[in-house]
Amino acid sequence: MRTRRRRVRDPWGNWCDAKDLEGQTFEHLSAEELARRREEEKCKPGKSSKVPRPTKSSFDPFQLIPCNVFSEEKQEPFQVKVASEALLIMDLHAHVSMAEVIGLLGGRYSEPDKIVEVCAAEPCNSLSTGLQCEMDPVSQTQASETLAVRGYSVIGWYHSHPAFDPNPSLRDIDTQAKYQSYFSRGGAKFIGMIVSPYNRNNPLPYSQITCLVISDEISPDGSYRLPYKFEVQQMLEEPRWGLVFEKTRWIIEKYRLSRSSVPMDKIFHRDSDLTCLQKLLECLRKTLSKMTNCFIAEEFLTQIENLFLSNYKSKPENGVAEENCTVGPKELLM
Incomplete structure (x- = not known):
């Protein structure tokens, strides 16, 4: 009797071979945490009694790589259009936390038109394993199911660099x-977006x-594939106001008492x-x-402001779990 291949659901809710998921995890390093620790290592006094051993590799997972720009010689493989709703939710999510936040992007891809439409952003919970931040798998699955209910496919992910370049x-x-x-494998596209709300520079x-994909081109030193960024177009249709408001309420409830929460009443930059x-x-x-209807937009902003003023607190209470992968308030708001 032939052995049946074990089928499981991937984090996006699709059935696949179990072997396809071996070794996969949706993770990225906290740039802020790594930067801080790297600076601490530099400040440690060296031990003169020992000869420093050569490092096996110069690979630095913290290193930020500027994206290349598409050109006439290397044109965009497709266009990227982003809905106002997705931009609003990503910005709201990124602004409230000194930790890196993470989420999924939902939308659709038109092969004849070569256009990716990012219609929704779904915030997710994150986990930490020391220096690595990754998407909580349960939250990831729930987010993909939420997007599917709305008729969207998972077409990317987003995360924040709170105080670093995007x-x-x-x-x-x-x-x-x-x-x-x-x-x-299924002909789908997958983009990445990085939001930097408090870049010191x-x-x-x-x-x-930044909206990006990774090309097949290799860096001169052969250590990584080259990232390319898109010129993103904003879609003009109105967001679902009620949905954005409820996402804002969820974001505030999650982060308002966290030790990583941004003090929203403080000055964001010294200048x-x-x-x-x-x-x-x-x-x-x-x-x-x-948007054409400025009155509705201003009314929405007033409601968002009132929601923060009435529900958001930036000082954590005792016993509240600390968010992972954080950068200190002084470091953020310089």
Whole structure:
């Protein structure tokens, strides 16, 4: 009797061979945590009695790699259009935590038109294993099911670099490349988006967002595949106001008492007089500025502001679990 191949559901809810999932995990390194520890290592006094041993590898998973830009010689494999709803939720999620946040992107891909439409962003819970942050598998499955109920396919993921450039780390590149390969088996596309709300080098109130894929080109030193970023177009249809409001309520409830929560009443940058909440509202206002009905947009922003003012607290209570992969408040708000 022939042995039957064991079939399981992948994190996206699809049936597949169990061997296809061996060794897979949706993870990326916390750039902030690694940067801090690397600086600590540099500051440690060396021991003169020992000769330093040469390192086996110069691989630094923290290293941020600037994305290449598509050109006439290497054109975009497809266009990327992002709905206002997805931009709003990613910005809201990224702004409230000094830890890296993570989530899934849902939408559709048109092969004839070569267009990826990002229609929704679904925040997920994250786990930490020391220096690595990864998506909680239960939350990941729930998010993919939520997107499926709305008629969307999982077409990517997003995460934040709270106080760093929105460039992928070497581990981000590895994670993105693996999932591109996994999804391409069925002809699907898979993009990555990085949101940087509090980049120290960016005094403007607007978040920096990078949308990327990993190419087959190899870096000059042969250590990684080259990332390329898209010129993203914003879709003009109105978001589902009620849905965004409920996602905001969930985000506030999750992060309001966490030790990683951003103090939304504090000034976000030394060269600005805006608080973190005011900065967030400016980001949302910019996203909504292309909408035709400005009155509805302003009413929505007022409701979001009132929700934060009435429900959000930035000081954790005793016994509240700390968010993982954090960067300290002083380090963030410089």
